[in-house]
Amino acid sequence: MRKNILAPSILAADFAHLERDITEAVEAGAEYIHIDVMDGVFVPSISFGMPVIESIRKVTDCIFDVHLMIEKPERYTDIFAKCGADSITVHAEATDHLHRTVQQIKSYGLKVGVALNPSTPLNVLDYVLEELDMVLIMTVNPGFGGQAYIPQMTEKIRTLRTRAKELGLDLNIQVDGGIKESTIRNVLEAGANVCVAGSAVFGKDIRENAGKLLHIMEEYKEY
Ligand code: DX5
Ligand code: ZN
Numbered sequence: 052m053r054k055n056i057l058a059p060s061i062l063a064a065d066f067a068h069l070e071r072d073i074t075e076a077v078e079a080g081a082e083y084i085h086i087d088v089m090d091g092v093f094v095p096s097i098s099f100g101m102p103v104i105e106s107i108r109k110v111t112d113c114i115f116d117v118h119l120m121i122e123k124p125e126r127y128t129d130i131f132a133k134c135g136a137d138s139i140t141v142h143a144e145a146t147d148h149l150h151r152t153v154q155q156i157k158s159y160g161l162k163v164g165v166a167l168n169p170s171t172p173l174n175v176l177d178y179v180l181e182e183l184d185m186v187l188i189m190t191v192n193p194g195f196g197g198q199a200y201i202p203q204m205t206e207k208i209r210t211l212r213t214r215a216k217e218l219g220l221d222l223n224i225q226v227d228g229g230i231k232e233s234t235i236r237n238v239l240e241a242g243a244n245v246c247v248a249g250s251a252v253f254g255k256d257i258r259e260n261a262g263k264l265l266h267i268m269e270e271y272k273e274y
Contacts, residue, residue, distance in 0.1 A: 129155075230246050
């Protein structure tokens with residue numbers, strides 16, 4: 052049975068207090084910690100990389116969901132596996148060899164996801180979907196936290212959930228960008244079950260913020 056999971060994005064956390072912020076989110080009930088790696092080429096911004104992941108790996112056992120917003124991610128998947136990733140998601144737009152990159156990640160014993168930018172059609176997944184643990188539907192253009200949810204993405208999520216059901220796949224559908232109290236019901240109702248939230252979690256009261264989102268997610272259990 053599919054499960055709803057909250058994945059707070061540490062991009063919005065206080066980098067001077069990462070251990071504290073992660074601990075609060077996990078204690079509130081977040082099962083994944085979403086880790087946004089940006090290279091300044093695939094997306095305009097640069098975030099952080101291996102040393103930060105290695106450091107936080109030492110202070111928590113929770114699942115590290117690493118979202119690589121980098122060109123040619125196949126160059127780095129082994130390194131991120133060694134740093135402590137439990138799951139690696141690559142962008143379909145960032146590699147010429149998506150199938151091979153997916154196999155590479157699986158060969159390390161990790162979960163694998165493929166992310167699609169808002170304008171990328173679902174059919175790029177046609178010959179790889181069965182290999183995946185998760186598809187990440189970007190609900191903003193990747194690169195920055197705090198952007199507004201793109202409403203057309205609701206239909207994209209719904210279409211993917213229908214396709215996965217037709218194929219008999221228990222696929223995790225993750226959404227990322229602009230997810231907060233006012234938008235999370237739309238994505239859950241459409242069939243998403245892994246919700247990334249950056250600014251909606253790492254604000255003033257992390258426990259309270261995460262608690263509110265988790266409470267709504269509970270309403271859509273087994274949806
Ligand atoms: C955007 C990143 C997101 C970002 C989400 O490129 O992939 O994970 O941190 O931030 P919010 O939830 O603030 O939109
Ligand atoms: Zn992300």
